[in-house]
Amino acid sequence: MEHVDVAIVGAGYAGLATALDLTAAGRQVVVLEAGDRVGGRVWTRAEDGVLVDHGGQWVGPAQTAFLRWADRFGCARFPTYDAGTHLELWPGEAPLPHVSGEHPDAHDARGYDDLVARLDELAAQVDPEHPEACASLAEWDSRTFDDWLRATTGSPDALRRMRLVVQGLWACEPREVSLFHVLFYVAAGGGLDPLLGTLGGAQDSRFTDGADGPARAAAALLGDAVRLRSPVTTVAWDDDGATLTTATGTVRARRVVVTGTPPAQARIAFSPLLPAARRRWLARSPMGDVAKVHVTYATPFWRARGLSGQLTTYDGSAVAYTFDNSPADASRGVVAAFVYGDDYRSWSAQPAEARRKAVLDVLGVLGEEAARPLAYHERLWPEELWAEGAYAAVPTPGTWLAHAGGRREPVGPLHWAGTETAGIGNGYIDGAIRSGERAAAEVLASWTG
Ligand SMILES: Cc1cc2nc3c(=O)[nH]c(=O)nc-3n(C[C@H](O)[C@H](O)[C@H](O)COP(=O)(O)OP(=O)(O)OC[C@H]3O[C@@H](n4cnc5c(N)ncnc54)[C@H](O)[C@@H]3O)c2cc1C
Secondary structure (H helix, E strand, O other): OOOEEEEEEEOOOHHHHHHHHHOOOOOEEEEOHHHHHOOOOOEEEEOEEEEEEEOOOOOOOOOOOHHHHHHHHHOEEEEEOOOOOOEEEOOOOOEEEEEOOOEEEEEEHHHHHHHHHHHHHHHHOOOOOHHHOOOOOOHOOEEHHHHHHHHHOOOOHHHHHHHHHHHHHOOOOOHHOOOHHHHHHHOOOHHHHHOOOOOOOOOEEEOOOOOHHHHHHHHHHHHHHHHHHOEEEEEEEEEEEEEEEOOOOOEEOOOOOOOOOOHHHHHEEEEOOHHHHHHHHHHOOOOOOOOEEEEOOOOHHHHHHEEEEEEEOOOOOOOOEEEEOOOOOOOEEEEEEEHHHHHHHHOOOOOHHHHHHHHHHHHHHOOOHOOOOOOOEEEEEEOOOOOOOOOOOOOOOOOOHHHHOOOOEEEEOOOOOOHHHHOOOOOOOHHHHHHHHHHHHHHHHHHOO
């Protein structure tokens, strides 16, 4: 049996951040990663000669923990393509043009803006680092977001716009998330507009060599301490430490930091059982349903037509949003298309050919070339074994109220990290890194002798 100071479960950004800080503090660590790569929900791959990010990809100016890593490891970035005209698709109408930062003056964009302002006002009452202290927690976590929306506006178009926001941020439907979680997350991201914005917002920039670059660089620094293909199946713990069983061996550690999505963590057999609050928190934290699809063309042909490649659909299409995801040098044209929530559930149940057709049909508004891609790659995140969904967990209504004590409170030698445990940056790579840094500090503070 191998003996270490701290065993870390998962080599996503949270686990790697934990390991870097503990190593810098002189602790001996091992990072046990189930998969055959580091990065977790950030997954860069060469697909038909083009690097694509199947998972997380963007970084924005407010995400300073992630930017610090990018700079430390010299990972180059470039602005998201945002020039030209965006299009909104509504049923039975010609595509509605608009530019970044503005809505078309139609379909109650003003009513939608009022909802955004109201949400920002309410979110200002939630401290993302101490959400449990919010005076309205009980009231807001007892209502679904859908309930609040319908009580706040009677405008069907403003509701449609807001439904797409919920899909885009939480990969679920308004009925599946509580008003409180929405407000917490908005507070954690610095406001709704910064979360939704492209240049200057959370979708500001991309990584020239893929968003897993900083993760790979961190893993290289950690060297042999990172063990791939080592899924942790059991954790037997007591006051002195824990014994972790993996497919490749057994590790004894004085402290353990567990990362990973709640469903992935819930598959680990802890002995003795974790406290009920922790188990309930995990059980009531389902992942969002999202597919990220990349469609590759010889060129970004839409740019020549003055189009940005950004589509927002309210016309019943499976695809909710698209972005121009071409490489920095535009040597190929790449569109990333996102499918979420109820649309994901019906789209993903169709045969592969029908799924592809549904995506290509939407892209048709960019030009007739859209029907003839060089390559098509889809990643269905609910089917990924070590994630079971994305972008992040969405606690069901009532979970914050009843089980927040199980969110990240250490249990004996066990500590919890991962973007789901973050305050600022919750749900994002930035939050994952911050959570790892917080867990490392917590472990060091608890060290005796
Ligand atoms: C499609 C998509 C788009 C996204 N877009 C963005 C974006 O543009 N910008 C952004 O900031 N964020 C984005 N995100 C979210 C972002 O990727 C995550 O918030 C972040 O990567 C989470 O990091 P983490 O370390 O907390 O968890 P993870 O990345 O999930 O890492 C956990 C690791 O633990 C491993 N693991 C799980 N169970 C075990 C076990 N039993 N034993 C050993 N190892 C285990 C997993 O394999 C994984 O490697 C996106 C995510 C997806 C999927």
